Amino acid sequence: AQSVTQLDSHVSVSEGTPVLLRCNYSSSYSPSLFWYVQHPNKGLQLLLKYTSAATLVKGINGFEAEFKKSETSFHLTKPSAHMSDAAEYFCVVSAQIGNEKLTFGTGTRLTIIP
């Protein structure tokens, strides 16, 4: 069984300040972890993924995430928020062994204050 908990349903930051979106996971196997972003009226776009290689993963648009097995966390960060980062962010887990099904978190809505 696998699950994902996104600890904040809504995060607001000022433009130019750091972004932190928190995610904790639970998985019976060594998981693959993903962050997807959904802009208004758009589909799901892959930001980055962790698949048991480097624990610090860099993605698109300056985002990165660190896999911490001891804390079962995969938090998403960005040093400096941009107005275009305003969107819904989903932390997603899949078990690597025999299970292709993705399990989504409830999402975090990121608002950028000008």
Added chain:
Amino acid sequence: EPEVTQTPSHQVTQMGQEVILRCVPISNHLYFYWYRQILGQKVEFLVSFYNNEISEKSEIFDDQFSVERPDGSNFTLKIRSTKLEDSAMYFCASRDNRGNTIYFGEGSWLTVV
């Protein structure tokens, strides 16, 4: 960059009607999926499809739902007799046989009235 395309982008249908949502996965991909997102809720897995058969399905994917790959490019989701609670955004997705990155389409909004 290759992408998953879905049609229609939005469909309104009357309760009890049949609906077919269409998807064109990325061309060299072999694994296909449908997910849905009811307004304000989580994105939920519906079904995965490989080698012309369903490989896994969720509890949501009951007898009202079916999937088909009628030709070499399209992947369809059929809802036989729609209910109000089927109103949701339906996402098609695909991946190739090497990586585990799943690519999503932009979704089809289904509104059942």
